[in-house]
Amino acid sequence: MTDEIERAAHAYCPACNPAPGLGEPVTALCGATHPYWGRRERPVNNCPACEAVVAKTVYPCGHTGGGR
Numbered sequence: 001m002t003d004e005i006e007r008a009a010h011a012y013c014p015a016c017n018p019a020p021g022l023g024e025p026v027t028a029l030c031g032a033t034h035p036y037w038g039r040r041e042r043p044v045n046n047c048p049a050c051e052a053v054v055a056k057t058v059y060p061c062g063h064t065g066g067g068r
């Protein structure tokens with residue numbers, strides 16, 4: 001059941017992945033690729049690596065986080 005945690009924990013770039021289909025592999029901000037199964041409003045566990053990237057202004061892919 002670790003898949004549930006995985007998909008809830010990672011964050012991904014909305015610019016690189018504007019509308020991923022369910023089950024489509026998306027690359028998280030930390031670099032991990034995992035199937036997308038929708039957003040979680042209250043993720044139980046957050047990937048520390050993703051959290052650190054989200055806190056920054058610019059993502060590794062070059063897109064900016066927050067605001068547009």
Ligand SMILES: [Zn+2]
Binds near residue numbers: 010050
């Ligand atoms: Zn992550």
Ligand SMILES: [Zn+2]
Binds near residue numbers: 013014015016063
């Ligand atoms: Zn991006």
